[in-house]
Amino acid sequence: xxxxxxxxxxxxxxxxxxxxxxxxxxxxxxxxxxxxxxxxxxxxxxxxxxxxxxxxxxxxxxxxxxxxxxxxxxxxxxxxxxxxxxxxxxxxxxxxxxxxxxxxxxxxxxxxxxxxxxxxxxxxxxxxxxxxxxxxxxxxxxxxxxxxxxxxxxxxxxxxxxxxxxxxxxxxxxxxxxxxxxxxxxxxxxxxxxxxxxxxxxxxxxxxxxxxxxxxxxxxxxxxxxxxxxxxxxxxxxxxxxxxxxxxxxxxxxxxxxxxxxxxxxxxxxxxxxxxxxxxxxxxxxxxxxxxxxxxxxxxxxxxxxxxxxxxxxxxxxxxxxxxxxxxxxxxxxxxxxxxxxxxxxxxxxxxxxxxxxxxxxxxxxxxxxxxxxxxxxxxxxxxxxxxxxxxxx
Numbered sequence: 001x002x003x004x005x006x007x008x009x010x011x012x013x014x015x016x017x018x019x020x021x022x023x024x025x026x027x028x029x030x031x032x033x034x035x036x037x038x039x040x041x042x043x044x045x046x047x048x049x050x051x052x053x054x055x056x057x058x059x060x061x062x063x064x065x066x067x068x069x070x071x072x073x074x075x076x077x078x079x080x081x082x083x084x085x086x087x088x089x090x091x092x093x094x095x096x097x098x099x100x101x102x103x104x105x106x107x108x109x110x111x112x113x114x115x116x117x118x119x120x121x122x123x124x125x126x127x128x129x130x131x132x133x134x135x136x137x138x139x140x141x142x143x144x145x146x147x148x149x150x151x152x153x154x155x156x157x158x159x160x161x162x163x164x165x166x167x168x169x170x171x172x173x174x175x176x177x178x179x180x181x182x183x184x185x186x187x188x189x190x191x192x193x194x195x196x197x198x199x200x201x202x203x204x205x206x207x208x209x210x211x212x213x214x215x216x217x218x219x220x221x222x223x224x225x226x227x228x229x230x231x232x233x234x235x236x237x238x239x240x241x242x243x244x245x246x247x248x249x250x251x252x253x254x255x256x257x258x259x260x261x262x263x264x265x266x267x268x269x270x271x272x273x274x275x276x277x278x279x280x281x282x283x284x285x286x287x288x289x290x291x292x293x294x295x296x297x298x299x300x301x302x303x304x305x306x307x308x309x310x311x312x313x314x315x316x317x318x319x320x321x322x323x324x325x326x327x328x329x330x331x332x333x334x335x336x337x338x339x340x341x342x343x344x345x346x347x348x349x350x351x352x353x354x355x356x357x358x359x360x361x362x363x364x365x366x367x368x369x370x371x372x373x374x375x376x377x378x379x380x381x382x383x384x385x386x387x388x389x390x391x392x393x394x
Contacts, residue, residue, distance in 0.1 A: 020279060020282075021279070021315065023275075024275060024276050024279040024315055024319075025315055025318045025319045025322060026319075026322070027271075027272035027275045027276065027319070028269070028272045028273070028276060028315065028316060028318075028319025028320070028322075028323065028367065028370065028371075029318075029319040029320070029321075029322035029323035029325075029326055030268060030272060030323070030326070031266075031268040031269030031270075031271070031272040031273070031319075031323065032269065032319055032320050032322075032323025032324065032326075032327070032363060032366075032367055033322075033323040033324070033325075033326030033327040033330065034264065034268045034269075034327070035262055035266065035268075035269065035323075035327075035363070036323055036324055036326075036327025036328070036355075036359075036363055037326075037327040037330050037331055038261035038262065038264060039258055039261060039262055039359065040327065040331055040353045040354060040355045040359070041261065041331070041352060041353055042254060042257050042258040042261050043254075043258070043353075043354040043355070043356060043359070044331075044351060044352045044353040044354040045254065045257075045352065046254040046354075047354045048350055048351070048352065048354075060219050060220050060221075060222070060223060060226065061121045061122075061217050061218060061219050061220070061242070062217075062218050062220065062226070062229065062230055062233065062240050062241070062242050063215055063216075063217060063240065063241045063242065064077070064081065064215065064216040064217075064218060064233060064238045064239070064240055065214075065215050065238075065239050065240075065241060072212055073092070073212060073213040073214070073215070073216055073238075074211055074212050074213065075211070077213070077216060077238070078090060078092065078216065080236060081216065081218060081233065081236075084229060084232045084233065084236075085229075085232075086220055086221045086222075086225040086228065086229050087218050087219070087220060087221075087229060088219050088220070088221050089117055089121065089217075089218065089219035090216060090217070090218050090219075091114060091115060091117040091118040091121055091216070091217045091218075092114070092118070092213040092215070092216045092217070093112055093113065093114040093118050093122075093213060093214055093215050093216075093217070094112075094113045094114070094212075094213055094214055095110050095111065095112055095113075095214040095215075096110070096111045096113065096166050096167045097110060097111075097166075097167050098110065098111040098164055098165060098166045098167065098198070099164070099165040100142075100146060100149075100150060100162050100163065100164050100165075100198070101150075101162070101163045101165070102150045102151070102152070102160070102161065102162050102163065103151070105149065105150045105151045106149075107146050107149035107150055107196055108196065109143075109146050109196040109197050109198055110196070110197045110198075111164065111166050111197070111198050111199075111200060112197060112198065112199045112200075113200055113201075113202055113205045114199070114201075114202055115201065115202045115203075116132065116133070116201070117217075118217055119131060119132065119199065121217040121219055122217060124141070124190065124199060125190070126141060126188035126189055126190055127144070127189055127190065127191035128154055128157070128188065128189040129141075129157070129158055129186070129187055129188030129189055130187055130188050131187075131188055132187060132188075132199065132200075132201050137201065137203055137204040138183075138184055138185055138204065139184060139185060139186075139187040139200070139201070139204075140162060140164065140184035140185070140186055140187065140198050140199070140200050141186075141187060141188045141189070141190060141198060141199040141200075142157075142162070142186055142188075142189055142190070142198050143189070143190045143191075143192040143193075143195060143196060143197050143198065144189055144190065144191050144192055144193055145192060145193050145194065145195055145196045145197075146196045146197070146198060147186075147189055148193070149196060150162065152186070154189060157186045157189060158186065158187070159185050159186070160185065160186045161183050161184070161185055161186075162183070162184050162185070162186055163181060163182070163183050163184075164181070164182055164183075164184055164198070164200075165179050165180075165181045166179065166180050166181075166182075166205065167179060180205070182204070184200065184204075218233070226242065230242065269370065272319070273370055273373075273374050276312070276315060276316070276319075276370075276371070276374045276375075277374045277375075277377075277378070279315075280308065280311070280312050280374065280375050280378040280379075281378050291304055291382055291385050292385070295385070301383040301384065302383065304379075304382050304383040304385075305379045305380060305382065305383035306379075307379075307382075308375060308378055308379035308382045308383075309372060309375050309376065309379040311375065312371045312372065312374055312375020312376075312378070312379065313368055313371040313372050313375065314371070315371055315375075316367045316368055316369075316370045316371015316372065316374065316375075317364070317367055317368050317371060319367055319370075319371070320363055320364050320366070320367025320368065320370075321364070321367075323363070323367065324360060324363055324364070328355070331352075331353035331355075332353070334352070334353070335351060335352050335353055338350075338352060
């Protein structure tokens with residue numbers, strides 16, 4: 001019997017027993033849909049958090065930090081690091097205490113003084129406004145915490161003047177710390193209500209001492225060179241950390257959560273698979289005489305086995321396709337509802353569901369395997385029926 005004939009005979013139940021077959025497909029699709037929904041939610045949370053803490057450039061960077069007073073980060077450190085192979089960018093930052101004031105409102109904050117390369121490697125991004133470009137001597141990027149303390153509106157902050165009083169790192173003849181004061185215009189806002197800080201371009205702070213750096217960002221040529229460069233930097237006596245370590249830890253946590261979420265879906269799928277097994281067993285009993293006739297006409301046991309197995313695979317595949325649609329639609333509806341609540345309560349809209357392409361194919365293959373596994377025993381039992389006994393069955 002040709003494969004097309006086997007498929008045609010196998011799918012007759014979709015016409016002859018529509019309600020029962022569709023209910024079986026629906027049961028499988030609910031189990032698949034629950035898995036799809038929960039796992040895509042887990043991937044969505046993972047993508048959302050990792051996108052917040054890392055960019056493509058920042059994943060290739062290492063942070064050289066001054067851990068103690070013995071090893072200080074200065075210009076000599078920059079030259080030292082430049083001698084290490086596979087380092088393509090080096091960018092230091094100086095963090096100074098400062099006061100920001102505007103129209104009688106004052107806020108203490110930390111000023112990050114760096115160049116454009118640092119902003120890119122640090123993964124600094126603004127939620128409103130624009131990032132500093134070129135050597136902007138008068139622009140400042142504020143955290144939203146500073147914005148609130150200065151009584152500025154997030155809708156109308158652009159171009160507003162802010163006076164910054166920054167420690168220069170120097171002292172006068174009496175040992176009193178020296179300050180420099182300058183007026184800046186607010187160019188962008190970083191969404192962070194927990195910490196008060198700002199970023200200015202290095203070119204706008206010529207009065208600041210750059211003899212000692214708080215951190216040096218280094219970018220590695222490729223991710224496979226990351227560990228090698230890290231070892232070389234540590235061997236020179238520096239303390240090194242990497243955002244990629246944090247990302248890997250986050251991924252491990254999310255893998256565990258995805259497994260837990262999948263287990264809930266698998267419970268629903270097992271219940272559905274039991275229902276499918278019951279359907280295939282009933283189909284075997286109902287079609288016993290049909291099997292006897294097919295064997296009498298010359299159909300072999302392997303043909304009978306393939307007919308029933310193809311039918312169960314078709315049901316499993318149909319359930320997988322419908323389950324993906326249910327999970328996808330359910331995710332979009334949930335995301336839409338959550339974003340409505342976020343807008344009403346002044347929050348930020350987010351996409352909580354993310355579906356990797358490979359996961360869609362995995363679900364389809366998985367549903368086919370579930371169909372094959374569930375239909376294997378009924379198909380084997382059908383193939384072993386005696387033709388004469390099958391014809392006598394009532």
